[in-house]
Amino acid sequence: MAARLTQVQGHLSNNHPRGLLAGEVAIITGAAQGIGRSTALLFAKEGAKxxxxxxxxxxxxxxxxxxxxxxxxxxxxxxxVSAEDFPDRIIKATIDKYGKLNHLINNAGFTFDKMIHTMTDQTFDIILKVHVRAPFRLIRAAAPYLRIKGSKENRSIVNVSSTSGLHGNVGQINYAAGKAAVVGMSKTIAKEWGSFGVRANTVAYGFIETRLTANKADGASIEIGGKKIALGVPKPAAPTGDKKAAAPPVPNPIPLQRGGTPDEAGAAILFLASPLASYISGHTLEVTGGLGI
Structure with missing residues (x-):
């Protein structure tokens, strides 16, 4: 116990200027933009490879x-991430380059919204394949490099979820189901791998300003299996006609009165992966600006 306290205090002090994750190795999926990119930059700033x-x-x-x-x-x-060869390929590249793995951040994903009565099997299945099956297969492939008995290194898994997975959301039965599954996945890993010193947690985001929450009319898209999928959220048209007769603006339901930034979202992942969260496992951290309280 004293050793753990000393370790945490050391990382908080100026005696460790190299960062919270100095010398550790992290895989981050979906890391080219948005939350993933911010997380990658934050991890690197804190000394991670x-x-x-x-x-x-x-x-x-x-x-x-x-x-x-x-x-x-x-x-x-x-x-x-959903390709059959992806887990073995990325684990091999990581071990060949760095020789070890400390953190696995399952962040890759997208939305493909439809109302329940119009959603096809394919639309439902593709979201679960990316958000549930892909993280499971990557975690399984990483097992030999994380389940190391007696290791004192900081090791963790952080799975990215959403408030849609905790509370459901209109038009997102596929996404909500996938993100709810992620929570159960993290809790199960925490119970199975805790004896190896591996922590597993979930971050459930509310409204974070990324291409998934931007105006759908902006035209952002992703191509999966040769199929182009539009990203974003449809925005209501600006009111026309008599301004006095226009409906009053809807109050912002977020107590902090704004959406979160990708950097703020990434900071939550950094916290859970860092030694500051050394006794946190199986937890779902809601990052929502107070939405839903």
Whole structure:
């Protein structure tokens, strides 16, 4: 107990200027933009060696260049997380380059919204394949490098969920089901791998300002299996006609009165992976600006 306290205090002091994750190795999926990119940059700033993974390999390489330009260490591994060969390929690249793995951040994902009565099997299945099956397969592939009996190194898994997974959301039965499954996945890992010193937690985000919450009319999209999927949220049209007759603005339901930034979202992942959370496992951290309290 005293040793753990000393370790945490050391990381908080100026005696460890190299960072909270100094010398540790982290895989971050969906790391070319948004929350994933911010997380990768934050991890690198705190001394981690980062494996930047994304469907868009060119953007992943750009994040690696950002990290290296700032004096950090990173490699890019492009590819679809749901591809059959992806887990073995990214684990091999990580071990070949760095020789170990400390943290696995399952962040990759997207939304494909439809109302229940119009949603096809394919639309439902593709979200579960990316948000549930893919993280499970990657976690399983990483098992030999995380389940190390007697190791004192900081090791963790952080799975990204959403308030849609905790409370449901209109038009998102596929996404809500997938993100609810992620919570159960983290709790199960925490129970199975706790004896190996591996912590597993979930971050459930509310409204974070990324391409998934931007105006759908902006045209952002993702291509999965040759199919182009539009990203974003439909925004209501501006009121027309007599301004006095227009409906009053809807009050912001978020107590902090704003959406979160990708950096704020990434900081929550950094906290859970860091020694500051050394006795936190099986937890779901809601990052919502107070929404839902």
């Amino acid at each position: 980062v494996v930047v993974s994304d469907l868009d390999a060119k953007k992943a390489e750009a994040v690696v260049e950002e990290i290296r330009a700032a004096g950090g260490d990173a490699i890019a591994v492009g590819g679809d």
